[in-house]
Amino acid sequence: MATIYEVSKLAGVSLATVSRVMNNNANVSDATRKKVTLAMEELGYRPNSIAQSLASNCSNSAGLLVSELKGPFYGPMMSGIENTLRKHGKHVIITAGHSDAEREQQGIEFLISRNCDALILHVEAISDEYLIKLSKGKTPFVLLNRYIEELADRCIILDNTKGGYLATKYIIESGHKDIAYISGPLWKKDAQERLNGHKQALDEFAIKFDENNLFEGDFVEESGYEGFATLYKNNPAFTALVCANDEMATGAMVSAREHGIQLPSQLSIIGYDNVFFTRHVYPPLSTINYPIDEMGKVAAQWVLSHVYQKSVHPIQTLFEPELVIRQSVVKPLTSR
Known part of the structure:
Protein backbone atom coordinates (compact mmCIF):
# COMPACT_ATOMS: atom_id res chain seq x y z
CA MET A 1 0.00 0.00 0.00
CA ALA A 2 1.38 3.41 -0.98
CA THR A 3 2.33 5.87 1.73
CA ILE A 4 2.26 9.64 2.02
CA TYR A 5 6.06 9.59 1.86
CA GLU A 6 5.96 7.96 -1.58
CA VAL A 7 3.42 10.54 -2.76
CA SER A 8 5.70 13.31 -1.49
CA LYS A 9 8.72 11.85 -3.31
CA LEU A 10 6.92 11.25 -6.62
CA ALA A 11 5.33 14.71 -6.64
CA GLY A 12 8.58 16.38 -5.59
CA VAL A 13 6.99 18.28 -2.71
CA SER A 14 7.19 18.22 1.07
CA LEU A 15 5.04 16.08 3.36
CA ALA A 16 3.41 19.26 4.64
CA THR A 17 2.35 20.20 1.11
CA VAL A 18 0.80 16.76 0.52
CA SER A 19 -1.08 17.17 3.80
CA ARG A 20 -2.36 20.60 2.76
CA VAL A 21 -3.64 19.19 -0.53
CA MET A 22 -5.45 16.31 1.23
CA ASN A 23 -7.08 18.76 3.62
CA ASN A 24 -8.13 21.15 0.82
CA ASN A 25 -5.99 23.95 2.20
CA ALA A 26 -6.32 27.06 0.08
CA ASN A 27 -2.62 27.91 0.43
CA VAL A 28 -1.58 25.55 -2.37
CA SER A 29 -1.14 26.56 -6.00
CA ASP A 30 -3.20 24.83 -8.66
CA ALA A 31 -0.08 23.46 -10.29
CA THR A 32 1.19 21.94 -7.05
CA ARG A 33 -2.23 20.54 -6.20
CA LYS A 34 -2.35 18.88 -9.64
CA LYS A 35 1.10 17.30 -9.16
CA VAL A 36 0.13 15.84 -5.80
CA THR A 37 -3.24 14.60 -7.09
CA LEU A 38 -1.60 12.90 -10.09
CA ALA A 39 0.98 11.27 -7.82
CA MET A 40 -1.76 9.94 -5.55
CA GLU A 41 -3.64 8.53 -8.54
CA GLU A 42 -0.53 6.90 -10.00
CA LEU A 43 0.34 5.24 -6.71
CA GLY A 44 -3.25 4.36 -5.85
CA TYR A 45 -2.88 6.23 -2.58
CA ARG A 46 -5.97 6.54 -0.37
CA PRO A 47 -5.69 9.01 2.51
CA ASN A 48 -6.42 7.66 6.00
CA SER A 49 -9.54 9.62 6.90
CA ILE A 50 -9.06 9.16 10.64
CA ALA A 51 -5.50 10.42 10.47
CA GLN A 52 -6.64 13.31 8.31
CA SER A 53 -9.33 14.30 10.75
CA LEU A 54 -6.92 14.20 13.67
CA ALA A 55 -4.44 16.36 11.76
CA SER A 56 -6.97 18.89 10.51
CA ASN A 57 -9.38 18.71 13.51
CA CYS A 58 -12.18 18.22 10.93
CA SER A 59 -13.61 14.89 9.79
CA ASN A 60 -16.15 16.36 7.34
CA SER A 61 -18.72 14.05 8.90
CA ALA A 62 -21.74 14.46 11.16
CA GLY A 63 -23.09 11.82 13.51
CA LEU A 64 -26.79 10.97 13.40
CA LEU A 65 -28.53 9.14 16.24
CA VAL A 66 -32.11 8.03 15.56
CA SER A 67 -34.54 5.98 17.62
CA GLU A 68 -34.88 3.22 15.01
CA LEU A 69 -33.50 2.33 11.60
CA LYS A 70 -36.70 0.55 10.54
CA GLY A 71 -40.17 1.84 9.70
CA PRO A 72 -41.53 4.46 7.28
CA PHE A 73 -40.94 7.48 9.54
CA TYR A 74 -37.15 7.57 9.92
CA GLY A 75 -36.18 6.94 6.29
CA PRO A 76 -37.30 10.37 5.00
CA MET A 77 -35.61 12.06 7.94
CA MET A 78 -32.28 10.28 7.36
CA SER A 79 -32.51 10.90 3.62
CA GLY A 80 -33.16 14.62 4.11
CA ILE A 81 -30.14 14.92 6.39
CA GLU A 82 -27.79 12.88 4.23
CA ASN A 83 -28.73 14.58 0.96
CA THR A 84 -28.31 18.06 2.42
CA LEU A 85 -24.90 17.33 3.90
CA ARG A 86 -23.60 15.46 0.85
CA LYS A 87 -24.32 18.48 -1.35
CA HIS A 88 -21.63 20.21 0.71
CA GLY A 89 -19.16 17.31 0.69
CA LYS A 90 -20.00 16.07 4.18
CA HIS A 91 -20.81 12.52 5.21
CA VAL A 92 -23.13 11.00 7.84
CA ILE A 93 -22.41 8.26 10.36
CA ILE A 94 -25.65 6.71 11.65
CA THR A 95 -26.48 4.71 14.76
CA ALA A 96 -29.68 3.93 16.69
CA GLY A 97 -30.69 4.41 20.32
CA HIS A 98 -33.87 2.28 20.36
CA SER A 99 -35.59 4.63 22.83
CA ASP A 100 -33.36 3.36 25.64
CA ALA A 101 -31.35 5.82 27.75
CA GLU A 102 -28.26 3.62 28.06
CA ARG A 103 -28.16 2.77 24.36
CA GLU A 104 -28.73 6.41 23.40
CA GLN A 105 -25.79 7.45 25.57
CA GLN A 106 -23.63 4.70 24.08
CA GLY A 107 -24.59 5.89 20.60
CA ILE A 108 -23.63 9.48 21.40
CA GLU A 109 -20.28 8.40 22.86
CA PHE A 110 -19.61 6.24 19.80
CA LEU A 111 -20.26 9.13 17.40
CA ILE A 112 -18.02 11.45 19.41
CA SER A 113 -15.29 8.78 19.41
CA ARG A 114 -15.49 8.75 15.61
CA ASN A 115 -14.44 12.40 15.65
CA CYS A 116 -17.73 13.64 14.15
CA ASP A 117 -17.73 17.40 13.69
CA ALA A 118 -21.31 17.65 14.97
CA LEU A 119 -24.22 15.47 16.06
CA ILE A 120 -27.88 15.37 15.00
CA LEU A 121 -29.84 13.66 17.77
CA HIS A 122 -33.33 12.17 17.69
CA VAL A 123 -33.33 10.93 21.29
CA GLU A 124 -36.27 10.13 23.55
CA ALA A 125 -35.11 8.37 26.72
CA ILE A 126 -31.93 10.18 27.69
CA SER A 127 -32.38 12.92 30.32
CA ASP A 128 -32.50 16.66 29.76
CA GLU A 129 -29.70 16.97 32.31
CA TYR A 130 -27.42 14.73 30.26
CA LEU A 131 -28.04 16.75 27.10
CA ILE A 132 -27.51 20.07 28.88
CA LYS A 133 -24.18 18.77 30.19
CA LEU A 134 -23.30 17.49 26.72
CA SER A 135 -23.92 20.96 25.29
CA LYS A 136 -20.99 22.26 27.32
CA GLY A 137 -18.61 19.83 25.60
CA LYS A 138 -16.59 20.25 22.42
CA THR A 139 -18.97 18.54 19.97
CA PRO A 140 -21.92 20.73 18.91
CA PHE A 141 -25.29 19.07 18.38
CA VAL A 142 -28.84 19.79 17.30
CA LEU A 143 -31.98 18.05 18.59
CA LEU A 144 -34.86 16.73 16.48
CA ASN A 145 -38.33 16.27 18.00
CA ARG A 146 -37.08 17.24 21.47
CA TYR A 147 -37.48 20.58 23.26
CA ILE A 148 -35.33 21.63 26.19
CA GLU A 149 -35.73 25.24 27.24
CA GLU A 150 -32.04 25.68 28.06
CA LEU A 151 -31.16 24.44 24.56
CA ALA A 152 -34.03 26.09 22.69
CA ASP A 153 -31.84 27.50 19.92
CA ARG A 154 -30.81 23.99 18.85
CA CYS A 155 -34.22 22.24 19.11
CA ILE A 156 -36.14 21.55 15.88
CA ILE A 157 -39.66 20.50 16.79
CA LEU A 158 -43.22 20.00 15.58
CA ASP A 159 -46.21 21.41 17.48
CA PRO A 291 -42.72 17.19 7.75
CA ILE A 292 -39.89 15.11 9.18
CA ASP A 293 -37.94 15.18 5.91
CA GLU A 294 -37.91 18.99 5.95
CA MET A 295 -37.02 19.00 9.64
CA GLY A 296 -34.10 16.68 8.87
CA LYS A 297 -32.90 19.06 6.17
CA VAL A 298 -33.09 21.96 8.63
CA ALA A 299 -31.06 19.99 11.18
CA ALA A 300 -28.40 19.43 8.51
CA GLN A 301 -28.49 23.14 7.65
CA TRP A 302 -27.94 23.93 11.35
CA VAL A 303 -24.78 21.83 11.22
CA LEU A 304 -23.61 23.46 7.98
CA SER A 305 -24.16 26.92 9.46
CA HIS A 306 -22.84 26.42 13.00
CA VAL A 307 -19.97 24.03 12.28
CA TYR A 308 -18.85 24.59 8.70
CA GLN A 309 -19.81 28.28 8.43
CA LYS A 310 -21.86 27.68 5.30
CA SER A 311 -24.42 30.29 4.30
CA VAL A 312 -27.90 28.76 4.61
CA HIS A 313 -31.46 29.96 4.94
CA PRO A 314 -32.56 31.14 8.40
CA ILE A 315 -33.03 28.10 10.63
CA GLN A 316 -36.69 27.28 11.29
CA THR A 317 -37.00 25.61 14.70
CA LEU A 318 -40.79 25.24 15.04
CA PHE A 319 -42.84 23.42 12.40
CA GLU A 320 -46.63 23.45 12.11
CA PRO A 321 -48.64 20.26 11.52
CA GLU A 322 -51.26 20.23 8.75
CA LEU A 323 -54.44 18.24 8.32
CA VAL A 324 -54.41 15.93 5.27
CA ILE A 325 -57.94 14.96 4.25
CA ARG A 326 -58.48 11.72 2.36
CA GLN A 327 -61.34 9.20 2.39
CA SER A 328 -61.10 7.46 5.78
CA VAL A 329 -63.35 9.92 7.64
CA VAL A 330 -67.06 10.29 6.84
CA LYS A 331 -70.21 11.35 8.62
CA PRO A 332 -71.28 8.64 11.11
CA LEU A 333 -74.22 6.31 10.57
CA THR A 334 -76.95 6.43 13.21
CA SER A 335 -76.00 2.86 14.17
CA ARG A 336 -73.89 -0.11 13.12
Whole structure:
Protein backbone atom coordinates (compact mmCIF):
# COMPACT_ATOMS: atom_id res chain seq x y z
CA MET A 1 0.00 0.00 0.00
CA ALA A 2 1.38 3.41 -0.98
CA THR A 3 2.33 5.87 1.73
CA ILE A 4 2.26 9.64 2.02
CA TYR A 5 6.06 9.59 1.86
CA GLU A 6 5.96 7.96 -1.58
CA VAL A 7 3.42 10.54 -2.76
CA SER A 8 5.70 13.31 -1.49
CA LYS A 9 8.72 11.85 -3.31
CA LEU A 10 6.92 11.25 -6.62
CA ALA A 11 5.33 14.71 -6.64
CA GLY A 12 8.58 16.38 -5.59
CA VAL A 13 6.99 18.28 -2.71
CA SER A 14 7.19 18.22 1.07
CA LEU A 15 5.04 16.08 3.36
CA ALA A 16 3.41 19.26 4.64
CA THR A 17 2.35 20.20 1.11
CA VAL A 18 0.80 16.76 0.52
CA SER A 19 -1.08 17.17 3.80
CA ARG A 20 -2.36 20.60 2.76
CA VAL A 21 -3.64 19.19 -0.53
CA MET A 22 -5.45 16.31 1.23
CA ASN A 23 -7.08 18.76 3.62
CA ASN A 24 -8.13 21.15 0.82
CA ASN A 25 -5.99 23.95 2.20
CA ALA A 26 -6.32 27.06 0.08
CA ASN A 27 -2.62 27.91 0.43
CA VAL A 28 -1.58 25.55 -2.37
CA SER A 29 -1.14 26.56 -6.00
CA ASP A 30 -3.20 24.83 -8.66
CA ALA A 31 -0.08 23.46 -10.29
CA THR A 32 1.19 21.94 -7.05
CA ARG A 33 -2.23 20.54 -6.20
CA LYS A 34 -2.35 18.88 -9.64
CA LYS A 35 1.10 17.30 -9.16
CA VAL A 36 0.13 15.84 -5.80
CA THR A 37 -3.24 14.60 -7.09
CA LEU A 38 -1.60 12.90 -10.09
CA ALA A 39 0.98 11.27 -7.82
CA MET A 40 -1.76 9.94 -5.55
CA GLU A 41 -3.64 8.53 -8.54
CA GLU A 42 -0.53 6.90 -10.00
CA LEU A 43 0.34 5.24 -6.71
CA GLY A 44 -3.25 4.36 -5.85
CA TYR A 45 -2.88 6.23 -2.58
CA ARG A 46 -5.97 6.54 -0.37
CA PRO A 47 -5.69 9.01 2.51
CA ASN A 48 -6.42 7.66 6.00
CA SER A 49 -9.54 9.62 6.90
CA ILE A 50 -9.06 9.16 10.64
CA ALA A 51 -5.50 10.42 10.47
CA GLN A 52 -6.64 13.31 8.31
CA SER A 53 -9.33 14.30 10.75
CA LEU A 54 -6.92 14.20 13.67
CA ALA A 55 -4.44 16.36 11.76
CA SER A 56 -6.97 18.89 10.51
CA ASN A 57 -9.38 18.71 13.51
CA CYS A 58 -12.18 18.22 10.93
CA SER A 59 -13.61 14.89 9.79
CA ASN A 60 -16.15 16.36 7.34
CA SER A 61 -18.72 14.05 8.90
CA ALA A 62 -21.74 14.46 11.16
CA GLY A 63 -23.09 11.82 13.51
CA LEU A 64 -26.79 10.97 13.40
CA LEU A 65 -28.53 9.14 16.24
CA VAL A 66 -32.11 8.03 15.56
CA SER A 67 -34.54 5.98 17.62
CA GLU A 68 -34.88 3.22 15.01
CA LEU A 69 -33.50 2.33 11.60
CA LYS A 70 -36.70 0.55 10.54
CA GLY A 71 -40.17 1.84 9.70
CA PRO A 72 -41.53 4.46 7.28
CA PHE A 73 -40.94 7.48 9.54
CA TYR A 74 -37.15 7.57 9.92
CA GLY A 75 -36.18 6.94 6.29
CA PRO A 76 -37.30 10.37 5.00
CA MET A 77 -35.61 12.06 7.94
CA MET A 78 -32.28 10.28 7.36
CA SER A 79 -32.51 10.90 3.62
CA GLY A 80 -33.16 14.62 4.11
CA ILE A 81 -30.14 14.92 6.39
CA GLU A 82 -27.79 12.88 4.23
CA ASN A 83 -28.73 14.58 0.96
CA THR A 84 -28.31 18.06 2.42
CA LEU A 85 -24.90 17.33 3.90
CA ARG A 86 -23.60 15.46 0.85
CA LYS A 87 -24.32 18.48 -1.35
CA HIS A 88 -21.63 20.21 0.71
CA GLY A 89 -19.16 17.31 0.69
CA LYS A 90 -20.00 16.07 4.18
CA HIS A 91 -20.81 12.52 5.21
CA VAL A 92 -23.13 11.00 7.84
CA ILE A 93 -22.41 8.26 10.36
CA ILE A 94 -25.65 6.71 11.65
CA THR A 95 -26.48 4.71 14.76
CA ALA A 96 -29.68 3.93 16.69
CA GLY A 97 -30.69 4.41 20.32
CA HIS A 98 -33.87 2.28 20.36
CA SER A 99 -35.59 4.63 22.83
CA ASP A 100 -33.36 3.36 25.64
CA ALA A 101 -31.35 5.82 27.75
CA GLU A 102 -28.26 3.62 28.06
CA ARG A 103 -28.16 2.77 24.36
CA GLU A 104 -28.73 6.41 23.40
CA GLN A 105 -25.79 7.45 25.57
CA GLN A 106 -23.63 4.70 24.08
CA GLY A 107 -24.59 5.89 20.60
CA ILE A 108 -23.63 9.48 21.40
CA GLU A 109 -20.28 8.40 22.86
CA PHE A 110 -19.61 6.24 19.80
CA LEU A 111 -20.26 9.13 17.40
CA ILE A 112 -18.02 11.45 19.41
CA SER A 113 -15.29 8.78 19.41
CA ARG A 114 -15.49 8.75 15.61
CA ASN A 115 -14.44 12.40 15.65
CA CYS A 116 -17.73 13.64 14.15
CA ASP A 117 -17.73 17.40 13.69
CA ALA A 118 -21.31 17.65 14.97
CA LEU A 119 -24.22 15.47 16.06
CA ILE A 120 -27.88 15.37 15.00
CA LEU A 121 -29.84 13.66 17.77
CA HIS A 122 -33.33 12.17 17.69
CA VAL A 123 -33.33 10.93 21.29
CA GLU A 124 -36.27 10.13 23.55
CA ALA A 125 -35.11 8.37 26.72
CA ILE A 126 -31.93 10.18 27.69
CA SER A 127 -32.38 12.92 30.32
CA ASP A 128 -32.50 16.66 29.76
CA GLU A 129 -29.70 16.97 32.31
CA TYR A 130 -27.42 14.73 30.26
CA LEU A 131 -28.04 16.75 27.10
CA ILE A 132 -27.51 20.07 28.88
CA LYS A 133 -24.18 18.77 30.19
CA LEU A 134 -23.30 17.49 26.72
CA SER A 135 -23.92 20.96 25.29
CA LYS A 136 -20.99 22.26 27.32
CA GLY A 137 -18.61 19.83 25.60
CA LYS A 138 -16.59 20.25 22.42
CA THR A 139 -18.97 18.54 19.97
CA PRO A 140 -21.92 20.73 18.91
CA PHE A 141 -25.29 19.07 18.38
CA VAL A 142 -28.84 19.79 17.30
CA LEU A 143 -31.98 18.05 18.59
CA LEU A 144 -34.86 16.73 16.48
CA ASN A 145 -38.33 16.27 18.00
CA ARG A 146 -37.08 17.24 21.47
CA TYR A 147 -37.48 20.58 23.26
CA ILE A 148 -35.33 21.63 26.19
CA GLU A 149 -35.73 25.24 27.24
CA GLU A 150 -32.04 25.68 28.06
CA LEU A 151 -31.16 24.44 24.56
CA ALA A 152 -34.03 26.09 22.69
CA ASP A 153 -31.84 27.50 19.92
CA ARG A 154 -30.81 23.99 18.85
CA CYS A 155 -34.22 22.24 19.11
CA ILE A 156 -36.14 21.55 15.88
CA ILE A 157 -39.66 20.50 16.79
CA LEU A 158 -43.22 20.00 15.58
CA ASP A 159 -46.21 21.41 17.48
CA ASN A 160 -47.55 17.97 18.40
CA THR A 161 -50.28 19.35 20.67
CA LYS A 162 -51.72 21.27 17.75
CA GLY A 163 -51.47 18.17 15.56
CA GLY A 164 -53.45 16.10 18.05
CA TYR A 165 -56.01 18.89 18.29
CA LEU A 166 -56.42 19.18 14.50
CA ALA A 167 -57.01 15.44 14.09
CA THR A 168 -59.75 15.23 16.70
CA LYS A 169 -61.33 18.55 15.73
CA TYR A 170 -61.74 17.26 12.18
CA ILE A 171 -63.32 14.04 13.46
CA ILE A 172 -65.78 15.99 15.63
CA GLU A 173 -66.64 18.44 12.85
CA SER A 174 -67.38 15.43 10.66
CA GLY A 175 -70.19 14.58 13.09
CA HIS A 176 -68.61 12.13 15.53
CA LYS A 177 -69.10 12.30 19.31
CA ASP A 178 -68.20 8.77 20.45
CA ILE A 179 -64.48 8.77 19.71
CA ALA A 180 -61.76 6.29 20.72
CA TYR A 181 -58.04 7.03 20.82
CA ILE A 182 -54.89 4.92 20.44
CA SER A 183 -51.88 6.78 21.83
CA GLY A 184 -48.16 6.22 21.59
CA PRO A 185 -46.17 5.27 24.72
CA LEU A 186 -47.17 7.94 27.20
CA TRP A 187 -43.70 8.22 28.71
CA LYS A 188 -42.73 9.87 25.41
CA LYS A 189 -43.26 13.61 25.20
CA ASP A 190 -44.69 13.65 21.68
CA ALA A 191 -47.26 10.98 22.59
CA GLN A 192 -48.29 13.04 25.63
CA GLU A 193 -48.62 16.18 23.54
CA ARG A 194 -50.76 14.52 20.86
CA LEU A 195 -53.08 13.12 23.54
CA ASN A 196 -53.28 16.56 25.16
CA GLY A 197 -54.33 18.02 21.81
CA HIS A 198 -57.00 15.32 21.49
CA LYS A 199 -58.36 16.22 24.92
CA GLN A 200 -58.33 19.94 24.06
CA ALA A 201 -60.52 19.32 21.03
CA LEU A 202 -62.94 17.17 23.04
CA ASP A 203 -63.16 19.86 25.70
CA GLU A 204 -63.76 22.60 23.13
CA PHE A 205 -66.83 20.71 21.86
CA ALA A 206 -68.00 19.74 25.37
CA ILE A 207 -67.32 16.03 24.82
CA LYS A 208 -66.20 14.21 27.96
CA PHE A 209 -62.95 12.28 27.74
CA ASP A 210 -63.53 8.63 28.69
CA GLU A 211 -60.58 6.51 29.86
CA ASN A 212 -62.36 3.43 28.48
CA ASN A 213 -61.89 4.96 25.02
CA LEU A 214 -58.10 5.20 25.44
CA PHE A 215 -55.56 2.51 24.56
CA GLU A 216 -51.83 3.09 25.02
CA GLY A 217 -49.92 1.67 22.08
CA ASP A 218 -46.25 1.85 21.10
CA PHE A 219 -46.29 3.47 17.64
CA VAL A 220 -46.08 0.15 15.76
CA GLU A 221 -48.73 -1.55 13.64
CA GLU A 222 -49.28 -4.47 16.01
CA SER A 223 -50.33 -2.19 18.86
CA GLY A 224 -52.90 -0.54 16.59
CA TYR A 225 -54.31 -3.99 15.83
CA GLU A 226 -54.44 -4.90 19.51
CA GLY A 227 -55.68 -1.44 20.46
CA PHE A 228 -58.74 -1.59 18.26
CA ALA A 229 -59.68 -5.06 19.55
CA THR A 230 -59.41 -3.88 23.17
CA LEU A 231 -61.33 -0.67 22.60
CA TYR A 232 -64.07 -2.44 20.65
CA LYS A 233 -64.49 -4.94 23.48
CA ASN A 234 -64.84 -2.08 26.02
CA ASN A 235 -67.15 0.07 23.90
CA PRO A 236 -68.39 -1.30 20.55
CA ALA A 237 -70.42 1.87 19.94
CA PHE A 238 -67.60 4.30 19.05
CA THR A 239 -67.88 5.61 15.50
CA ALA A 240 -64.43 7.17 15.09
CA LEU A 241 -60.88 6.28 16.02
CA VAL A 242 -57.99 8.73 16.34
CA CYS A 243 -54.53 7.13 16.19
CA ALA A 244 -51.32 8.83 17.28
CA ASN A 245 -49.47 7.61 14.20
CA ASP A 246 -50.18 6.04 10.81
CA GLU A 247 -48.65 2.65 11.57
CA MET A 248 -51.08 2.09 14.45
CA ALA A 249 -53.93 3.39 12.29
CA THR A 250 -53.27 0.74 9.63
CA GLY A 251 -53.09 -1.98 12.27
CA ALA A 252 -56.44 -0.78 13.63
CA MET A 253 -57.94 -0.86 10.12
CA VAL A 254 -57.01 -4.52 9.72
CA SER A 255 -58.42 -5.38 13.15
CA ALA A 256 -61.66 -3.48 12.46
CA ARG A 257 -62.26 -5.41 9.24
CA GLU A 258 -61.65 -8.68 11.06
CA HIS A 259 -64.43 -7.64 13.46
CA GLY A 260 -66.77 -7.26 10.50
CA ILE A 261 -66.74 -3.45 10.43
CA GLN A 262 -66.93 -1.64 7.10
CA LEU A 263 -64.53 1.27 6.59
CA PRO A 264 -65.23 4.14 6.49
CA SER A 265 -69.03 3.84 6.53
CA GLN A 266 -69.15 2.20 9.97
CA LEU A 267 -65.89 3.53 11.41
CA SER A 268 -63.88 6.64 10.59
CA ILE A 269 -60.12 6.54 11.28
CA ILE A 270 -57.46 9.24 11.22
CA GLY A 271 -53.70 8.82 11.69
CA TYR A 272 -50.68 11.03 12.27
CA ASP A 273 -47.37 11.52 10.37
CA ASN A 274 -48.50 11.28 6.72
CA VAL A 275 -46.01 8.53 5.84
CA PHE A 276 -45.89 7.35 2.24
CA PHE A 277 -48.29 4.39 2.48
CA THR A 278 -51.24 6.44 3.79
CA ARG A 279 -52.15 7.30 0.19
CA HIS A 280 -52.27 3.63 -0.81
CA VAL A 281 -54.26 1.90 1.96
CA TYR A 282 -58.01 1.52 1.56
CA PRO A 283 -59.65 3.80 2.26
CA PRO A 284 -56.81 6.30 1.80
CA LEU A 285 -55.99 7.51 5.30
CA SER A 286 -56.71 11.01 6.54
CA THR A 287 -53.81 12.06 8.72
CA ILE A 288 -51.68 14.88 10.12
CA ASN A 289 -48.65 15.85 8.08
CA TYR A 290 -45.39 15.64 10.02
CA PRO A 291 -42.72 17.19 7.75
CA ILE A 292 -39.89 15.11 9.18
CA ASP A 293 -37.94 15.18 5.91
CA GLU A 294 -37.91 18.99 5.95
CA MET A 295 -37.02 19.00 9.64
CA GLY A 296 -34.10 16.68 8.87
CA LYS A 297 -32.90 19.06 6.17
CA VAL A 298 -33.09 21.96 8.63
CA ALA A 299 -31.06 19.99 11.18
CA ALA A 300 -28.40 19.43 8.51
CA GLN A 301 -28.49 23.14 7.65
CA TRP A 302 -27.94 23.93 11.35
CA VAL A 303 -24.78 21.83 11.22
CA LEU A 304 -23.61 23.46 7.98
CA SER A 305 -24.16 26.92 9.46
CA HIS A 306 -22.84 26.42 13.00
CA VAL A 307 -19.97 24.03 12.28
CA TYR A 308 -18.85 24.59 8.70
CA GLN A 309 -19.81 28.28 8.43
CA LYS A 310 -21.86 27.68 5.30
CA SER A 311 -24.42 30.29 4.30
CA VAL A 312 -27.90 28.76 4.61
CA HIS A 313 -31.46 29.96 4.94
CA PRO A 314 -32.56 31.14 8.40
CA ILE A 315 -33.03 28.10 10.63
CA GLN A 316 -36.69 27.28 11.29
CA THR A 317 -37.00 25.61 14.70
CA LEU A 318 -40.79 25.24 15.04
CA PHE A 319 -42.84 23.42 12.40
CA GLU A 320 -46.63 23.45 12.11
CA PRO A 321 -48.64 20.26 11.52
CA GLU A 322 -51.26 20.23 8.75
CA LEU A 323 -54.44 18.24 8.32
CA VAL A 324 -54.41 15.93 5.27
CA ILE A 325 -57.94 14.96 4.25
CA ARG A 326 -58.48 11.72 2.36
CA GLN A 327 -61.34 9.20 2.39
CA SER A 328 -61.10 7.46 5.78
CA VAL A 329 -63.35 9.92 7.64
CA VAL A 330 -67.06 10.29 6.84
CA LYS A 331 -70.21 11.35 8.62
CA PRO A 332 -71.28 8.64 11.11
CA LEU A 333 -74.22 6.31 10.57
CA THR A 334 -76.95 6.43 13.21
CA SER A 335 -76.00 2.86 14.17
CA ARG A 336 -73.89 -0.11 13.12
